[in-house]
Amino acid sequence: QTVVTQEPSLTVSPGGTVTLTCASSTGAVTSGYYPNWFQQKPGQAPRALIYSTSNKHSWTPARFSGSLLGGKAALTLSGVQPEDEAEYYCLLYYGGAQRVVFGGGTKLTVL
Amino acid sequence: QVQLQESGPGLVKPSQTLSLTCTVSGGSISSGGYYWSWIRQHPGKGLEWIGYIYYSGSTYYNPSLKSRVTISVDTSKNQFSLKLSSVTAADTAVYYCARGRSSSSVDYWGQGTLVTVSS
Numbered sequence: 212q213t214v215v216t217q218e219p220s221l222t223v224s225p226g227g228t229v230t231l232t233c234a235s236s237t238g239a240v241t242s243g244y245y246p247n248w249f250q251q252k253p254g255q256a257p258r259a260l261i262y263s264t265s266n267k268h269s270w271t272p273a274r275f276s277g278s279l280l281g282g283k284a285a286l287t288l289s290g291v292q293p294e295d296e297a298e299y300y301c302l303l304y305y306g307g308a309q310r311v312v313f314g315g316g317t318k319l320t321v322l
Numbered sequence: 323q324v325q326l327q328e329s330g331p332g333l334v335k336p337s338q339t340l341s342l343t344c345t346v347s348g349g350s351i352s353s354g355g356y357y358w359s360w361i362r363q364h365p366g367k368g369l370e371w372i373g374y375i376y377y378s379g380s381t382y383y384n385p386s387l388k389s390r391v392t393i394s395v396d397t398s399k400n401q402f403s404l405k406l407s408s409v410t411a412a413d414t415a416v417y418y419c420a421r422g423r424s425s426s427s428v429d430y431w432g433q434g435t436l437v438t439v440s441s
Contacts, residue, residue, distance in 0.1 A: 302369075
């Protein structure tokens with residue numbers, strides 16, 4: 212069974228920078244996994260932030276960026292705002308089986 | 323702007339079939355080019371992809387649920403649906419419908435609907 216792993220929790224200070232990562236049990240994450248990133252606040256539906264590794268949706272704030280880092284997908288928040296406190300999920304696409312797997316989520320605390 | 327809205331029973335008895343519908347507004351399913359997904363979230367847990375359907379009717383399901391899942395589309399009503407058979411308490415979750423511009427992405431989400439499996 213394929214497992215996608217994220218940091219369970221991270222803490223960052225307002226105005227700081229933090230990087231969340233997303234790893235696959237099958238090996239290094241490449242652009243061919245088309246990593247997506249989502250933000251979910253309590254009681255709300257997830258909101259899409261990044262698709263295909265680094266592409267932003269029209270509504271994605273500029274302080275969010277996606278990349279590949281050390282064999283993992285990465286989401287970097289620069290100049291963190293208090294409203295960025297949320298759960299963040301990554302999604303990887305396994306093309307061979309045409310299926311999607313979500314990571315377990317990272318709870319980001321802004322403190 | 324595309325909007326998605328889930329509807330269906332909030333309570334389903336064990337062993338029965340869970341049925342949900344997603345109504346799409348602000349865009350036509352039949353216009354093509356998009357993948358229409360169902361995703362669920364167990365209480366206090368992470369997201370689980372259930373499956374998706376292309377407007378043509380091609381479907382792809384999570385292998386762990388494949389034997390119990392059917393996703394279908396009704397282009398005349400601009401809706402797509404989820405059926406999950408033989409439900410147990412483990413199927414209690416918030417169910418989301420969503421749209422993706424490709425099989426590898428999700429952009430718009432519905433607000434989600436809680437389905438509880440209990441007698």
